[in-house]
Amino acid sequence: MSESVVMPWSSECVLLAERRPHLVQEVKQKLGMVPQVFYHVGSLPWVVGGFIGVFAYGTQHLKYISREFKDIIHLVNAHETSCRYCYGMARMMMKLNGLSDDKIAKLEQNMYMFERDGWEKRATALLRNLSRMNPRVGIEDVRELEAAGMSREAVKEMVFYSSMNLFVKRFTIPLAIQPDNMEGMVSSPIFKFVRPFIGYMANKTMRKVRTSFQAISNKGPFAAILEPLNDLPEAQHILRSMIDDAWDSTVLPRRTKALILAVVGRTLECRFTVDEAARLLENEGYPRDKLDKVLTYLHSDDLDPFDNKVINFARGTARMQPEQIQKQCREFSAGLSSEELLEVLGVAAIANLMARLSVLMEKS
Template identity: 35%
Template sequence: MVKLDQIDWCETPLVLPTRGTPVEEEISRHLGFPLTSLAYLAPVPWVAWSLATKIQPVAHISNRLSDLITLVVSMENSCRHCYGATRSILRLTGYSQKRISELEEDFFHAKLDERNKTVLDFSRKCARADPRPDAGDLDALARVGLSRMEVAEVAYVATNTCYSNRLATILAIPPDAIEDQDKKLLTRLFRPLVAIGFRGVLNRTKKRNIRKYRSELENLEGPPFGNRLVDALRGSPTADVLHSILNDCWHSPHTSKRTKALAFAIIARTLNCSVCTTEANRLLECEGLLREDIDHLQTYLSSDALSGFESRFIHFARDTVNYQVPDIQFVARRFLEGLSKEETIEICGLVALANWVARLSIILEQNEAA
């Protein structure tokens, strides 16, 4: 895993920030603090709101474990934006520099118990494309005492972090202002008091996220994709969050439903997720593709049934599964050139979301085993 100062990060974001929008202001009020990233995402509300869920609404694992998972996955994905922000959050909530450095050097030798080491190892595997976690990794989590819902929330946090990492990386969003807060003299002088106050803010935000998505669910139809994953998370507030994000993405106007189905289909197939591939192929049929066209598309990553944009898009989507940071930022810049800001943001959110759900599908294996 790479350290913060070793990450090669593009200094020019893919889209310019749109500051002072009602969406940005509403999310900042909801969170109780500003996020630098919001101005880069505000033109597409579902993407901007999805990043508010970085304050994970978990109920079965601790906030501290959730933060450690986020740190390790962001390191694995070399996301300069998320890694730096999570590192600062750990410092602001009371983690010492020494403990963080131990995790960065090698969490297997850090002062963690076997349970936490197993969780972090599993989370790091969730960030990888090959090999991905398997039933053996789920068994390892069960052996160290995790319940089914704890495993589901661990996988949710790890794969949601993969989502945030891809979104911030592809768009090359600059470091968050929270890093500056961590460096201030007053923060260093009054760190214990700052830690108490900041933990209180995060706990209140977590409760707001739970209430928000629970109330939204009452007015939403089920999304046409990912319902098995949502059902597997039932019993955790994360189910409502995933349900809402999938629904809002599907109905957002900036990309076609066929483009969305292509993203889910190609990324699921690349990650060898049979459940998500089957669901996405069904969506493609609903969007007018014939079964033989879909089979050819999945086998050869090409089809005469696709438009020129769609043919380029599926290659870009596949490239987001496994990448090096400077390379994917260059590829994205080349592919997305000429698109509107809204289209650019939504496409980046779309491929990140498809990666999220295909990786999260590991929890279906423990449900089938049960």
């Protein structure tokens, strides 16, 4: 796909960027740079924490997959979801890492022409399915990939990293976040001459920072789905902290959050996510039979109008087309605070993430 490719994208962000000096400082300290998306999600700390986690993991903690394959993950995810922001960001990062336009074009051609052999071809196919979840990725896909020569740890890391990327897209796409200004700059002819210097400086800054993630006890919501990540402690830490912080956040009631988890889980046909959401709802005093009614009709008179509105919106985050979801998000956001909107998107994003990660659980 060339730069001129048509990716329908709203020209107006649903949530305007806000400059928060403390946030900028924190993100710079941990990542060495501040991607544009942080200016839009800064009002909800747990989302910021999750984003720092995924960016830091990608730049500092990848162990089993190569930098080239990481680029492929970014490109496949961006292509499959038609995420204009992520596509621009992926290209920008590749250019900063020294890849020329020709090399990026070759990478994209290989990706689409299925010239890549062996496990890379199967891994690319699995990444595409993971993005769409139609049909749902299953144990046989993971087994096939291992049989083709990708190590178990690498498969886990790939599924985790791709799912986290798709988590980020549950914000960038509905909110119609505009590609970083740098995308245009790195595409300019002048940049060709200064790229080595800028790339060197950017990499030097990013290499200086190191965000550490200590192993933590995996107890709390979705512990079973996070268990296969025991041998990727940093990944498990990022998810455990984010889920716990999201669950403890007081912006939305827990019942609303669990309903979002259940509805998205049902949309993606993930029984693990639905069952965990049902358990969380029972803890909040909402019985399973009532949830079953909600999951049958996507509406219940037991729920207040806000919850009914939220679950109807949340289902749309499972398989999205940018134009549609951006329109829906704009309508949905009317009358909501930025924190409320971000928490709805964030919990829906977690549900999407869990439904994808559960592929690893089915394997265990």
